[in-house]
Each structure stands twice: as C-alpha cells, then as structure tokens.
Amino acid sequence: MSDATIDRLDEMDGPETPPEVPAGGEDATVDRVAARLTRRVVGSIAIGAALLLGVCATVACLVERNEKTATDLFVLSDMRATAARVLELTLDAETGQRGYLVTRNDAYLEPFLGASRSMHQTLDALAGRVTDDPIEADIVHRLAVALDEKFGELQQTIDLERAGRHEDARAIVNSEVGRRAMDEVRDLAGQLDANVHARMISAAAQEARTRRYMLGALAVAAVGIVGLFAVVVGDTRRQLRRLNAARTRLRTMVRGLERRVVRRTRELTEINRRFDIALEASGIVVFTQDRDLKYTWISHSLPDFPMEHAIGRSDRDILPARSFAAFERLKRGVIETGLPARGEVSVELNGAVRWWNLTIVPTLAADGTPEGLLCGAVDISGRRETEARVRLLMGEVTHRSKNLLSVIQAIMRQTAAHSTSMQDFSDRFSARLKSLAASHDLLVQENWQGAALHDLVRSQLGHYSDRVGAQIEIEGPPLIVPPAAAQHIGMALHELATNAAKYGALSVPRGRVRIAWAVVVDADGGRSCELSWSESGGPQVTRPARSGFGRIVIERTVARALDGKVSLGYAPGGVRWAITFQVPS
Secondary structure, three states: OOOOHHHHHHHOOOOOOOOOOOOHHHHHHHHHHHHHHHHHHHHHHHHHHHHHHHHHHHHHHHHHHHHHHHHHHHHHHHEEEEEEHHHHHHHHHHHHHHHHHHHHHHHHHHHHHHHHHHHHHHHHHHOOOOOOOOHHHHHHOOOOOOOOHHHHHHHHHHHHHHOOOOHHHHHHHHHHHHHHHHHHHHHHHHHHHHHHHHHHHHHHHHHHHHHHHHHHHHHHHHHHHHHHHHHHHHHHHHHHHHHHOOOHHHHHHHHHHHHHHHHHHHHHHHHHHHHHHHHEEEOEEEEEEOOOEEEEEEOOEEEEEHHHEEEEEEEEHHOOHHHHHHHHHHHHHHHHOOOOEEEEEEEOOEEEEEEEHHHHHEEEEEOEEEEEEEEEEEOOOHHHHHHHHHHHHHHHHHHHHHHHHHHHHHHHHHHOOOOOHHHHOOOHHHHHHHHHHHHHHHHOOOOOEEHHHHHHHHOOHHHHHHHHHOOOEEOOOOEEEEEEHHHHHHHHHHHHHHHHHOOHHHOOOOEEEEEEEEEEEEOOOOOEEEEEEEEEOOOOOOOOOOOOOHHHHHHHHHHHOOOOOOEEEOOOOOOEEEEEEEOOO
C-alpha cells in the first residue's frame, strides 16, 4: 500500500457503525501490505546493486579514457620533438651550404647531406602522426612543400658552386627566394608546434577532469548507497508502524467508498441528463452501432426518424435504397481500417432531402480490433441551402456585372466617337458613369428588385435637383420600374438634363422643365407607363444637324432596351421627349 493511499484513508470519515467486512478481508489486506514492504526492500537492494555496477562501469570507462589521454600526450610530445627536429635539420643543411659556398671545403657538405637524408624519414614520421587532425595534416603538407623548395634552393647553389659559377650561386643566396622559403619553414614549424602544444594542454586538462570524474563517481556511489540504505531503513520502520492501523483504516475506506459511489451515481445521472439536453438543443445526434452496423443506442429521436424505430436495425433496413449506400460505405471503411472518418451524406425522408455531417470513430475491443462505431451527426441542411443560395446570387452578380461592363464599354465607345478632345471625353464619360452609378445605387437599395421612378428622376437631375419646384416640375404616381428599365431610363434622363442645362430650358432662368408619367391599363389588363420630358421658356430650339450619343440614347437605345416607343420633337419652345413601355402588373 502506497503512502498516498494510506494518507487518503486518514481523510475519509464514515458512519459510527462501520459495515461488516467479509471474513478474511483484513488479513488479506495486511498480507498485501507486508508483501509490498518486502518488494520495496528487494527493489531497494536491486537499485543499490545497479548503482554500484553503474559506478564500476563508469570508473572503468574513465580509466580507459585516462589511458588513452596519456597515450595522446605521449604522441603529441613526440610530435613537438619531431617538429623541432625538422627545423633543426633545415638549419644544419643551410649552415653546411653557407660554409661550402664560403670555403669550397667538401667537409661542410656533410651536415647538408646528413640533413637531407634524415629529413624524408622525419617528415614521413610526422605525417603519420597527424592523420587524425586535418589542420595539422595541412600544416605538415605545406611544410613538406616548403622544405622541398628550400632544399632545392640549397642543392642548386651547391651545384652552381661546384661548376665554378660562384657569382650565380651567390646571387641565388642573396635573393629573396631562399629567405622566403626559410621564413615559411620557420612559420609552419611554429604553427605546428603551437597547435600541438594547444592539444597537449587540452589533453592534460582532459586527464585532470577524468581523474576528478573518477573521484566524483566513487563519492556519488558511496553517498548513494548510504542514502539508499537510510531510505530503506526509514521506509521500513514507517510501514511497520502503519501496518497495525491498516485494518481499521480499511474499514473506514470501505464506508467512504460506499458513500462516494452513491454520490457519484447521482452526479452521473445528472450529467447524463444535462448531456441529453445539450445534445438535443445543439442539434447533434450521437449514436452507437455494433460491428454489423445495427443501432444499439441513439441520444434522442429526430423528426421523421423515431429512436425506437432504429434500435436493433441497420441503415439498410430503415433508409431508402438510394440513401443508405453512402452511410454504409463510410461506416464500413471505419470498421475495416480502424481509423476515424468524417463525411457529408444526404438522406431522403418523407420526400425531403436532409444533409448530415458525420464524425465516426471506432470502438475497440480488448484486443484492439474495432467492435463497433461511435458516431456524431449534425444536420447541415440549412447550411447547404444557404450555400446554394450564395452560389445562385454569385451567378446573378456575375451576370449583372458583365452586363454593366458591356453598357460601360458601349458608353465609352460612343462618348469617344463624339468627343472633340480628351478633356471633353473625360468630362462626358465621367458624367455618364455617375448617372449610371446613381441608377445602380437605387437598385442596390431595393435589393435589385427595381427602383421608384420618382427617386430615379431626382437622382438623374444631378446638380439641378435644387431647381425642383422652381424650374423643374416632377409629377406622376408611385411606380416601381424593373432594373433594366431603371438603368436605361436613367441614362436617357441624364442626357436630357445635360442637354437642357447646356442649350435648353435649364440654361436660362425663365426656362421650365416638366417631367411627368402615368400608368395606362389596356383592354387585356396589361400595364404600360407613359413618361414624358417637356421643356418651355428656353432658347429657340432647332433640330441638330448631326446625331450625337445623347440623341442615340434617348431615341434608339432606351426604346430598344425597353421594347418601347419613343417620340422626340424639337418645338421652338423646347425639346419634347416621350416613351411608352410595359411595366409589371
């Protein structure tokens, strides 16, 4: 029994009269506590032995490492001596060469020849000891090249002196070649010595650290074993003291556990009730199925899908033939692979198609194989319908955007064709775009269902709307015109207002404009709108010699777009324009 378990026994209180415990139960508990104590002692001994073995193994590794470090120090020391020997042989060779050049005495050649013979053996020995260090290997290689150059220079001067070319030999000696080669040999030998010396310092430090580690490992082993022994003794005494109180505490624990079971049962019942309410309110249905895909439990019934109708049956039994295949394929995949899956499937119930988002996870048997399914289903029919509406609206927006771009392109071409300059084109094109935008603003405000003709007229008067009631009279009943009619009527009214401001009734203070419309019902019940623009009191009007864009719009474009009839007159008192077109009933 662990310390935490016994401490929890102390915290549990129970009724004054404990329930009866089956015979032999207390003895069995005490036996378990004793057995657990024995296992702790044996385990502690095993831990101590493992610790001792680990320390021994560590010490052995440290000893081996220390021996390797000592060997490395010996090799490094020999390398330093060899590097010094290389420099010494080079100096002997140069001394012999200088003596021979001065005295022509062959006895001075002996140091040179001896150094040449020893140099190759010394370099081979040095190269064989630096194979594990790329830096030192590079230094030795460069040193060998420098020595070849230096001994080549020494041999050349000796050969020239023997041939009687004393001046040539002296010229080579006095040149920078020999001194540079000797300086390079000294520098490389110094670099090699410094590098090896640094490695020796590092190796010596490593040897010292290894010795400290050995002493530390031995100290840790000693402290660990002593501490472990103290822990085992203290734990044994503590467990023995508690062993006598175990029977009473066990009875208390039984009483406490019984009360907890009752309390947790009530809590679990309440949690299940809340879970059911939450699932039903959220629209999520949770259900389980066995390996044969038969329903074993459903959280709550659905409209058109009662819970008692499904328990003990499979999708094949309760769903239409064209609907169950997708359900069964998704669930069979989870049973066969043992992996969770998600998917959206549809089902037709009572003539209505419903969409469900399924989350399926396998329930596993003791051996880890799938024995059934746990599924969560969310009704996403509303989301699907919303997505379909959004796609429809996006298609409609795209269609209307293309139509609008086509209209703008036509306005641009016609404006350019009838403009006298870039500034003239810019002014006219901007004004016509603003007119088109004003019509579209009205359509957007009404969700593209149409526009009130009165608002449309006022929106196209632009800077002249402040003259309404003075120079401009608007008269007509409330009327909603379709989107296409609103767009083209707005263009026509803009052209009429622009022309009136430049040349017609709105160009003089006494001029008047009357905009009126009326709805006429024919014998068949069809409705048509008669819209007119009449100017009076303005400058005398004459028919223009050429047909501009504005005239094309008010005479042809709007008539063709609305399938209506247009009349345009140029009376001396002002322009008269009228259009008759069909409106929805």
